[in-house]
Amino acid sequence: MFYAFADVNKRRNKTTLERFEEIFDNTESDHKRQSKIFKGLEIIRKYLPDADIEAAEHDIIYAADVDELIEAGITEDDVKELAKLTWHIDEDALAHFA
16 A cells, blocks of 8 residues: 555656646746846755755756655745746756856
8 A cells, every 4th residue: 555655656746847847848037137046046945955056067056856846845936936047957956057
């Protein structure tokens, strides 16, 4: 019975992840806004208080794992705000070009 419940949760998370991606795809970014990385991290930390920049590459930073944000209960409004701040999903994490 526990396994059946876990499978239902996986399906719910997948649907939620799909909705997260759909919101990102359908929200227009506001490239003129200031402090986009900082403001995005503030939103992320509302749900994951210890979140920070987890990794960086040449011109991109990675913050929180998308599944962790979903499990923490991120709202669609905050997902839309992240999209407006030009955050995106890369390698199953929220990312932003530096």
